[in-house]
Amino acid sequence: MPHESAPNLLIRLDPASSVALQRQIYDGIRRAILQGIARPGMRLPSSRALATDLGISRTTTLLALEQLQAEGYLVSRAGSGSFVAHDLPDDLTRTPPEPLGFTPKAAHPPFSARGSLIAGTHPPSIRILGAPRAFRLGTPAVDLFPRKLWASLAVRRLRSLRPADLDYGDYSGFMPLRQAIADQVRTSRGTQCEAAQIFITAGSQRGFELLCSVLLDPGDLVWLEDPVYPGAVTALRHANAKIQPVPVDSEGLSLEAAVATGGDARLVFVTPSHQFPLGVHMSLPRRLALLRWASAHSAWIVEDDYDSEFRYRTHPIPCLHGLDTEGRVIYIGSFSKSVFPALRLGFLIVPADLVDKLAAARRVADIHPPKFEQTVLADFINEGHYDRHLRRMRAVYRERLDAMADALKRHCSGVLSLRSVHTGLHAIADVVGIDAEDLTSEALASGVEVIPLSAYSLGGARPPNALALGFASVPPAELAAGVERLAGAIDRVQSRRRKIL
Ligand SMILES: Cc1ncc(COP(=O)(O)O)c(C=O)c1O
DSSP, rough: OEEEEETTEHHHHHHHHSHHHHHHHHHHHHHHHHTTTTTOOOOOOOOOHHHHHHHHHHHHHHHHHHHHHHHHHHHEEEEEEEEEEESOOTGGGOOOOOOOGTTTOOOOOOOOOOHHHHHHSSSSSSSSSSSSSSSSSOOOOOGGGOOHHHHHHHHHHHHHHHGGGGGGGOOTHHHHHHHHHHHHHHHHHHSOGGGGGGGSSHHHHHHHHHHHHOOOOTOOEEEEEOOOHHHHHHHHHHHOOEEEEEETTTTTHHHHHHHHHHOOOOOEEEESSSOOOOOOOOOOOHHHHHHHHHHHHEEEEEOOOOSOOSOOOSSSOOOOOOOOSSSSSEEEEEEETTTOGGGGEEEEEOOOHHHHHHHHHHHTTSSSHHHHHHHHHHHHHHHHHHHHHHHHHHHHHHHHHHHHHOOOOOOHHHTTTEOOOOOOEEEEEEEEESSSSHHHHHHHHTTOEEGGGGGGGOOOOOOSEEEEESSSSSHHHHHHHHHHHHHHHHHHHHHHOOOOO
């Protein structure tokens, strides 16, 4: 006769055993508690549910549970059931087993070489765990996001859920959201596109990964801005692409330098509205030259337009996609900066004939992003909240940027020199007289997050001795306090340097 098991506790009964069933249940639950499988405070199945699962009488399970209660392994709460006790009788004598995954002696096979390459792409320890702090990069003003409004839109959607809403959705994304995005980019980003060309992704990162896997074969050559956004590098390494770093000058990616490398790229990845991380925008002559080159060489251009919604003291710059007449540019947009990063929603604008292919290709990974979040975002945009939020945030970010710039002038002049900022949520500060990496380590040790530009280098050209400073995620007073701590870090690095010299 097969062994029966209780699904939650893995109790196995052997009906052929000479040990009574009641004892087997007692032993099984006690073992689960002592091995840390059933943790203190965990609710146990009721005697009735245990009896049904194990196919035995309720009296047997009841007696076993009562014995465990009497010995102090379980406590019963009236009306709620039995729970594993917090003070266990054998507690002092047992050492809880480490979960296997955390055992230093784990003897699993090694990570693959490709896995190690991918995992090693992101610069380590540049983010201190926990709430946003000065000068976190990539995080918008999550403190000012209209959470109550978002909650009310979500509750309204939840209340009106129909059975069909729980089924798989459109693989290309929720149509009303695609429509809302198409309307939005036509007016704000200066490009023509239909809702059918919009493909919703779980953030831009999933978009990069998907595009790399369908547009490139292993070994295909890709031109990449140097310095560069690490997310693009990870996706390209994942696709086994061959990366050619291309320097960035004051007009964006240097096409001349790229062509001089000799190889014919199959894809070029650019951030023309706001080069990441340097912050320059690609000039019109450079954009036109890049489009002409892509046309002559039958190459793709992937345009990452991640934070161009936020502009200060400058006119909007239409996106590269709007200049493309041949369907060579694929636009990647993200809601991580304009809404909030945990939403994990972004989109691609792709030639209409690619949408079905992408929809088929995404089935290898996520089928489609969660439908519910897409419906709430569609309402947020369609009811005018998105535009209102962006308008409000532009003013907030300008204020935060000014506060950071003022404080830097007061406390760090002579060492940190801020480049002018026209777009986005971060600034670049050139570092004079000390090493940006040394300063980063010292700043991190005092709880301030900064990133040296060398962290984004592909190793082609020597990166500027500079820091990237996010100014969006915390209020002006916190930014000013962060600058003072940064000034303290500068002092310590300078005095160490003086001692060495
Ligand atoms: C250059 C760049 N692209 C895209 C993104 C957004 O990525 P995601 O939409 O995956 O959050 C970021 C976020 O920091 C970024 O810096």
